[in-house]
Amino acid sequence: MLNNAPNWLIESIGKHDHVLSVNIGPDNVINIQRKEGIPLRVAAISSKVTNSATVIKVVKEHSFEFLLNIPKDAYTAGEIFEYLDSKQISYGGLGDLYRVLSEDENWPYQPKEVSFIIRGLEQHSKVSSVKRLDDRRYFITRNSLPPVIIVALNDYDLNTESVRNGKQVYKAFDGILASNPNARITGGAESVAESLGVKIYTWRQLLGALNNIWKTS
DSSP states (O other), rough: OOOOHHHHHHHHTTTTEEEEEEETTTSSOOOEEEEESOOOEEEEOOOOOHHHHHHHHHHOOOOOOOEEEOSTTTTEEEHHHHHHHHHEEEEEEEEEEHHHHHOOOOOSSOOHHHHHHHHHHTTTTTEEEEEBBBEEEEEEEEEEEEEEEEEEESSSEEOOOHHHHHHHHHHOSEEEEEETTEEEEEEEHHHHHTTTTTTOHHHHHHHHTTTTOOOOO
């Protein structure tokens, strides 16, 4: 956990439309009072790769309702989401914190993209369960078909660099979901994906592909 929250963070939170006041407590937890509704206590960390030990330590040593991880596009393992849910603690980046502040409750919270993907997959007739492996990958168990892992990449320009970065960070997956509904998928991205033995799917294409056996190299 950060020993001192940066001034820009406190100033930014204070400018939120739903925030009445913000201050830092003696335990370095950020105390936020909404203009209407219940208070929100925030613990802040700065970790590009978030591990369970760090999160568990912060939860055991402090009392709060939201764990803020400042770096953009930080990697977070799935067991961290499960652990924080068991403690009724919301988690995310600055944008997620702002969305929670706009709501009436501090928990439960799930990013809109994640909620859309999980809900849509669980409603599919071939899908029996969905498990979130980390911040971008989903393990999909299917009825009478082998399970598959997808990685959801939200880039507006889904290009060769997007696919290469996805492979570098998330390692193993059977397909790529272009989760940005306005994504522009380049030919280069499709070629790189093909060289990795996977395909890039739009949401509609993914729903169709879940009915079939996927062939990967």
